Amino acid sequence: MWGAKRPNSRRSASIGIVSVALLVASACSGSSSTAAPAATTAPGATAATTALTGDLTWWGWTPTADLATQMIAGFNKVYPNVKVTFVSKPIDSYDSVLGPAITSSKGPDVFNVAPGSLNGGVSQFAPGAIDMTPAITAALGSDWKTKVAPAGVDPMTVGGKLVGLQVGAVYSGWMWINQDIFDKYSLKAPTTLAEWKTVCSTLKTNGVGCFVQGAGQWAFDMDTFEAICENIAPDLYTQAAQGKVKWTDPRFAQAMANWKSLFDQGIMQDGAVGLQQYPDANNLFLSGKYAMVMMGSWYTSNTVKETMVNGMTAAGVTSPTPITIMPIPFPDLAGSGKTGTMFGDADYGLAVSAKSSQQEAAKAFAIWIATSQAGQQVVANTLNLIPALKGVGAQWDQINLVNPSKQLTALQAYQTTAVSSISQRLGDVSADLNTAFRDALIGMASGQKTADQALQGLQAVQDAAK
Amino acid sequence: MSTAPAHETLGRPVNATGRPRGRSSPLGSRLSGLPWILPAIVLVIGLIYFPIGYLGYASTLNWNGFILSTPTSIGDANYAKMFGDPVFWNALWHTVFFYVITFSVQTFIGFTFAAVMHSRIRLGNLYKAIVFVPVVLAPATMAPVFRQIFDQFGQFNWLLSSIGLGSLTRPWLADPTTAMPVIMFITVWEWTGLTFVLYYAAMSQLSPEILEAARVDGAGNFRTLRSIVWPMCRGTTAALAVLGLIGALKTFDIPYLVTHGGPNHGTEFLGTYIYYTMAQGKHFGYAATLAIALLVLAVAGGVLLRISTSRSDKE
Amino acid sequence: MFDIHGRWSRLGLQLLATLMILPFLAPLVFGLQGSLGGLGLGNYAKVWNTGIVPTVFMNSAIISVCTIAIVYACTMLAAFGFSKLRIMGREVWFWAILAALTVPEAVILTPLFVVASNFDLYDELIAVILPLAALQVPFTILIARNFFDGVPNEIMEAARVDGANGLQVFWSIVLPLTRPITAAIIVFTLISSWNSYLLPMLMLTDQSKQVVTLLPSFFTSQYTNDQTGVLAAAVITAVPEVLVYLLFQKSFERGLSAGALK
Structure with missing residues (x-):
């Protein structure tokens, strides 16, 4: 072999090789810069707020870019010299990405956290955030806990540390229907399983889908299941998640049977477990192919004409006529007569990174969004979230509903019901319980698990957590 | 041959690597090629082997994967659990x-298509490009399209x-039972272009004379393909078998994006399970354990396949 | 390969080829169709209006070019070394590199982050480039070594007799022969670096450093999911790769035939 002969100049060869590699490496470490904010001062700003400067980065899986822009614009009227850049991070990888980032000074200054253990869970990220108690006390007074929704207090606190300031809450437990379809076939919102089946068979005869659920995305299965549980005994689900009631309780066996009946009685569309709630079920509902869907209070924003048109366009409808959607209580599957309750908790809160070098500006931003009248009004008017600050509600006269005569009163009642909920949605669900719910609910739906097996799986996780 | 002496050399200044080590002939050192492979070795050791070592350590922990959270050591409990x-x-x-x-x-498809493309076909370049384009596209790009195609109202049912x-x-x-075939279909769709290009x-490389000789002997098209072309492509097949095995063990993108490993773990692969355990289940230690298992399997599988194919080469 | 006589058998073969590519073509067509749903071409305008299209294309281009350069340098040197030079424990090193093929990107993200922050490279493009190169090098070394094995030793022997040293032989005799395999290395490395998603998402935090694979995620968030925008973004992202492939198609195929996998 040629290599057996020794090269004369190994040394220069080595140096050559190494320097080529170094050259390539150094040519590749580029850098960049960001532009300065365009400041416009407005009424509401004081000398102190104007004096505060900063250039913040805010990370979240929500809100949408449009909404974030509105929120930041409102903030900049008061704090004209603090620039905020919202960076939307995909929900599925939020935790993987946020983890490293907030241990570095190059990470975000402000980041979203959520109650429970799904993306951005407070217990996971508490070590990377500062305690917001002093800031909120300064903003709202020492009785701040009475001024904000309870969903933003305990579920956002880890070991005495207020990790995030709740921006707003979401509630679930009711469904949404396409009123235009219901009207067309002179149907009434179902209140029992029998009525629900009648509605579905009428729709099917007319070639319209009835109820659509992306049952492959089990977070929404958990909503439906909790709604079923609420119907059997309000707050039962939350108590079990807190370990006060066993999942093997016979009432849950009934709930599982009810859950299964949705699949067996032709209410769930065929192949539900193969679909995701987003994008599949959402797009099927918005494009008018199905008449009912299990979505929570965040869906209220689809009653706004513009949002609905955008949503329908995004679902692939060409030049859409916005549809009228209405919230309806979950039907009385159990025959208990207890219907209409909802459950919910903080959708997200804003946390300030302990590694941020601009904590003052970051705190000012979080406080303004979460506790100021003006900031919370922006949140309220998008109808996406129910604001955290008590006394702030949507300004309906400024909102362009698709069909105000039908929707307005219903929506007001809906929001009143939502804020009076006592049960939690995700706050007490641990990561392992969440996984167990996936296996239990999808296993039941596809007939691969019995109710006993499913419930024992849930209880096993609950026992292990003790 | 042990790696120890070579490893020892690695730490020294580069110009020392060529020092004759006695055994060699006066003209050539056995180490003379080392500087040439050094950049690749440094890159791979530093960026792949360090993480592997780290995973080995993490597999003994109960840890949620967040750097600021304190892990607890649990020995081999993760392995027992696995x-x-x-x-x-x-x-x-x-x-x-x-x-x-x-x-x-x-x-099968790649080989057949390569044979067809070597025949006189119109629009051959266009056809080749169409088959190869899926290799180029990111799986994330096509996942939503496939979800739609195989949906209840999708084009496939239509x-x-x-x-x-x-x-x-x-x-x-x-x-x-039907989701798994769909995942396989998408994988075949995505990677056949590569198989095809390699067979092509x-x-x-085959000399036209051999094919000509076969034809003179009266062998038909299929006979030629089966008894002459196919055996001569054995090296490619063997390499593809190893790459395919590694690819199969690493399968992640398609099931993750199309079915999320479901329904009911029906399309769960090691890759998706590891990712899920780590990102949503928050059990980094256990995910690391699964990752180590995957590495061991992949290396063992690769070596076994390599040995068996090289043995059949010699026969 | 097929020895075809007569019009009908030729037509039959053409038909067979067409039938074989249809399943490959159809999903591509459906994807394009989907990207034109709702607003039609307006979806593309929507992607452009995110305002980050030039930035992300620039960053992806930098990452791809640099990854290709590093992979190319490491691969050529190593493949030449493995194929033509004597190395202590050569096969052990070779297999150690090949074994790295088995490592899935997702599972080494956390350790890679630890490396990156130790060297203060977090949020620098290089923190994406180096791991991408490390993940790619095993495969390219595999195909390049086969290529070098096919280069006759005699060519180099002759040069050695003329008194050229190893580097000179490599530079003036071997490298010019490697043009075909270069195309293959470029195409493969471009595919993996341009399509990389998890690494850039983890390592690059600054908005000005984002890459093309993040474009589709602009149209999804927790409670919205604009499929038309996602698909339009995906199409835009894929165009440069398809173009590069078409551009290199001929030499890419030639390179693989010379190196191939044997």
């Missing part, structure tokens, strides 16, 4: 099944109904 975990064994079984099917189908097979229509992703390349 051996008793039905989802792990399920994922392994899926991988084997998936590998056998996708590899066979890809090889196709079935329009050719009179309406009774077969169903939501393909909703049942594990191997075939252009």
Whole structure:
């Protein structure tokens, strides 16, 4: 072999090789810069707020870019010299990405956290955030806990540390229907399983889908299941998640049977477990192919004409006529007569990174969004979230509903019901319980698990957590 | 040959690497090639082997993966858990099944298509490009499209109904028994281009004389393909078998994006299970354990396949 | 390969080829169709209006070019070394590199982050480039070594007799022969670096450093999911790769035939 002969100049060869590699490496470490904010001062700003400067980065899986822009614009009227850049991070990888980032000074200054253990869970990220108690006390007074929704207090606190300031809450437990379809076939919102089946068979005869659920995305299965549980005994689900009631309780066996009946009685569309709630079920509902869907209070924003048109366009409808959607209580599957309750908790809160070098500006931003009248009004008017600050509600006269005569009163009642909920949605669900719910609910739906097996799986996780 | 002396050399200044080591002939050192492979070695050791070591350590921890959270050491409990975990064994079984099917189908289509493309075909370049384009596209790009195609109202069901097979229509992703074939179909769709290109390349190496000789002997097209072309492409097949096995063990993107490993773990693979355990289940230590198992399997599988194919080469 | 006589058998073969590519073509067509749903071409305008299209294309281009350069340098040197030079424990090193093929990107993200922050490279493009190169090098070394094995030793022997040293032989004799395999290395490395998603998402935090694979995620968030925008973004992202492939198609195929996998 040629290599057996020794090269004369190994040394220069080595140096050559190494320097080529170094050259390539150094040519590749580029850098960049960001532009300065365009400041416009407005009424509401004081000398102190104007004096505060900063250039913040805010990370979240929500809100949408449009909404974030509105929120930041409102903030900049008061704090004209603090620039905020919202960076939307995909929900599925939020935790993987946020983890490293907030241990570095190059990470975000402000980041979203959520109650429970799904993306951005407070217990996971508490070590990377500062305690917001002093800031909120300064903003709202020492009785701040009475001024904000309870969903933003305990579920956002880890070991005495207020990790995030709740921006707003979401509630679930009711469904949404396409009123235009219901009207067309002179149907009434179902209140029992029998009525629900009648509605579905009428729709099917007319070639319209009835109820659509992306049952492959089990977070929404958990909503439906909790709604079923609420119907059997309000707050039962939350108590079990807190370990006060066993999942093997016979009432849950009934709930599982009810859950299964949705699949067996032709209410769930065929192949539900193969679909995701987003994008599949959402797009099927918005494009008018199905008449009912299990979505929570965040869906209220689809009653706004513009949002609905955008949503329908995004679902692939060409030049859409916005549809009228209405919230309806979950039907009385159990025959208990207890219907209409909802459950919910903080959708997200804003946390300030302990590694941020601009904590003052970051705190000012979080406080303004979460506790100021003006900031919370922006949140309220998008109808996406129910604001955290008590006394702030949507300004309906400024909102362009698709069909105000039908929707307005219903929506007001809906929001009143939502804020009076006592049960939690995700706050007490641990990561392992969440996984167990996936296996239990999808296993039941596809007939691969019995109710006993499913419930024992849930209880096993609950026992292990003790 | 042990790696120890070579490793020792690695730490020294580069110009010292060539020092004769006695055994060599006066003209050539056995180490003379080391500086040439050094950049690649440094890159791979530093960026791949360090993480592997780290995973080995993490596999003994109970840790949520967040740098600021304190892990607790739990010894080999994660390994014990793995051996008793039905989802792990399920994922392994899926991988084997998936590998056998996708590899066979890809090889068959890729090989046939390469042979066809070596014949006189119009628009050959366009056809080749179409088959290869899926290799180029990011799986994330195409996942939503496939979800739509195999949906209840998707194009696939439409196709079935329009050719009179309406009774077969169903939501393909909703049942594990049909979701797995869909995952395999997408994989074949994505990677056959690579198989094809490699066979195509191997075939252009064959000397026309041999084929001519076969034809003179009266061998037909299929006979020639089977008894002459196919055996001569054995090297390519063997390499593809190893790459395919590694690819199958690493399968992640397609099941993750199309079915999320479901329904009911029906399309769960080691890759998706590891990612899920780490990102959503928050059990980094256990995910690391699964990752180590994957590495061991991949290396063992690769070596076994390599040995068996090189043995059959010699025969 | 097929020895075809007569019009009908040629037509038959053409038909067979067409039937074989249809399943490959159809999903591509459906994807394009989907990207034109709702607003039609307006979806593309929507992607452009995110305002980050030039930035992300620039960053992806930098990452791809640099990854290709590093992979190319490491691969050529190593493949030449493995194929033509004597190295202590050569096969052990070779297999150690090949074994790295088995490592899935997702599972080494956390350790890679630890490396990156130790060297203060977090949020620098290089923190994406180096791991991408490390993940790619095993495969390219595999195909390049086969290529070098096919280069006759005699060519180099002759040069050695003329008194050229190893580097000179490599530079003036071997490298010019490697043009075909270069195309293959470029195409493969471009595919993996341009399509990389998890690494850039983890390592690059600054908005000005984002890459093309993040474009589709602009149209999804927790409670919205604009499929038309996602698909339009995906199409835009894929165009440069398809173009590069078409551009290199001929030499890419030639390179693989010379190196191939044997």
